[in-house]
Amino acid sequence: AAGAPAAAVEPRTVAPDRLAEAFAEAHGAPPAGVWHAPGRVNLMGEHTDYNDGLVLPMALPWGVMLALTPTDDGAVEVRSAQRPGEDVRFTTADLDARSPVTGWASYVAGVFWAAREAGHLPPGAGARIVLDSDLPIGAALSSSAALECAVLLALADAHGLDLAADRPAMAAIARRAENAYVGAPTGILDQSASLRCTEGHALFLDCRTGLGSNVPFGLKESGLRLLIMDTKVEHQLKDSTSGYAVRRDECERAAAALGVPALRDVEDLNTALPRLDDPVLADRVRHVVTEIHRVNAAVGLMRAGAVGDIGALFTASHLSMRDQFEISTPELDLAVETAVAAGARGARMTGGGFGGSAIALVPDDRLAEVERAVADAFAARGWTLPDQRVALPSPGARRLR
Numbered sequence: 488a489a490g491a492p493a494a495a496v497e498p499r500t501v502a503p504d505r506l507a508e509a510f511a512e513a514h515g516a517p518p519a520g521v522w523h524a525p526g527r528v529n530l531m532g533e534h535t536d537y538n539d540g541l542v543l544p545m546a547l548p549w550g551v552m553l554a555l556t557p558t559d560d561g562a563v564e565v566r567s568a569q570r571p572g573e574d575v576r577f578t579t580a581d582l583d584a585r586s587p588v589t590g591w592a593s594y595v596a597g598v599f600w601a602a603r604e605a606g607h608l609p610p611g612a613g614a615r616i617v618l619d620s621d622l623p624i625g626a627a628l629s630s631s632a633a634l635e636c637a638v639l640l641a642l643a644d645a646h647g648l649d650l651a652a653d654r655p656a657m658a659a660i661a662r663r664a665e666n667a668y669v670g671a672p673t674g675i676l677d678q679s680a681s682l683r684c685t686e687g688h689a690l691f692l693d694c695r696t697g698l699g700s701n702v703p704f705g706l707k708e709s710g711l712r713l714l715i716m717d718t719k720v721e722h723q724l725k726d727s728t729s730g731y732a733v734r735r736d737e738c739e740r741a742a743a744a745l746g747v748p749a750l751r752d753v754e755d756l757n758t759a760l761p762r763l764d765d766p767v768l769a770d771r772v773r774h775v776v777t778e779i780h781r782v783n784a785a786v787g788l789m790r791a792g793a794v795g796d797i798g799a800l801f802t803a804s805h806l807s808m809r810d811q812f813e814i815s816t817p818e819l820d821l822a823v824e825t826a827v828a829a830g831a832r833g834a835r836m837t838g839g840g841f842g843g844s845a846i847a848l849v850p851d852d853r854l855a856e857v858e859r860a861v862a863d864a865f866a867a868r869g870w871t872l873p874d875q876r877v878a879l880p881s882p883g884a885r886r887l888r
């Protein structure tokens with residue numbers, strides 16, 4: 488397999504004007520506007536959000552783009568470039584938590600439902616929507632949250648809802664759509680990242696208080712690149728028996744056994760761990776508590792301009808997810824190990840785990856070598872080559888036209 492081509496992929500970018508044209512072709516008039524909500528990678532703080540902990544995501548340049556025109560007849564029509572011939576229609580009055588809207592469109596219907604439940608959607612508020620995405624699905628890059636957040640922001644803007652000025656409140660509604668409507672028991676990380684990140688920064692978010700601050704992530708100035716390696720092993724969070732849901736349950740049981748409201752509140756591992764009879768729960772606690780410390784450490788280094796030094800934290804985090812939290816896969820481990828061996832300052836899986844993507848912090852002059860080494864390592868095992876992309880910290884959800 489030596490000499491297998493580096494798999495760097497130029498992602499297809501969606502042009503706002505082209506999407507507006509597609510809308511006009513479908514509906515006979517241009518849309519009221521075009522909006523974009525990005526996917527994310529989390530730099531540190533995995534499975535800490537639902538433990539009331541800290542996270543550190545950045546927005547990706549890729550996401551969901553959406554053209555929308557508001558209507559007042561309560562009807563919603565959705566067309567997706569990814570689902571040709573699968574247009575979906577529903578009426579907001581018919582939505583309840585067991586609505587017949589399923590599959591990809593349930594993320595859209597869930598947002599209408601959650602916005603209405605929260606008292607923000609006036610009766611009759613509907614929409615015509617045409618959307619497109621350049622985010623891979625199932626790559627742990629938050630394609631679901633990007634869809635939810637694009638729909639909610641466009642809806643709030645186009646209908647002039649007060650909500651449009653309150654990003655944390657929007658994140659909560661988008662999360663509720665995913666938890667209560669779609670049925671995926673996720674935390675607040677992904678929706679916050681899509682709605683609250685800013686260009687050139689990571690979002691340092693306290694998931695207990697909802698307070699966030701934007702931390703400069705000066706990759707270019709530091710001569711570094713962030714490489715995203717999508718292993719193409721699809722992860723999914725959806726059902727209540729998924730590994731993700733099992734981890735949530737383990738964390739809740741550990742917090743209960745330790746008598747704390749959430750694992751965020753464990754202050755001293757040396758006294759806490761011996762109080763747990765179950766060694767598996769002890770491992771889970773060790774990951775969550777040390778991971779929260781790694782978020783603080785990464786933020787300190789980024790604020791001090793020592794961006795390259797977060798690489799060591801990346802790798803420590805990956806080992807914790809592999810060995811203590813047990814959410815990695817052989818493909819993620821191979822991507823991480825190979826990237827580090829080929830010169831990355833550090834690497835880790837990102838997102839929920841059980842598949843999806845890993846990230847590596849790579850000096851400019853090692854990028855080609857790291858990409859090639861990763862492609863070669865996968866080729867040598869006969870595994871599907873990862874999709875490798877480089878990304879800068881990008882703007883959060885916004886109106887484009």
Ligand code: GAF
Pocket residue numbers: 529532533534535536537673674675676677724838839840
């Ligand atoms: C997924 C979930 F959606 C997030 O809430 C978070 O728990 C993450 O996995 C792990 O950090 O993306």
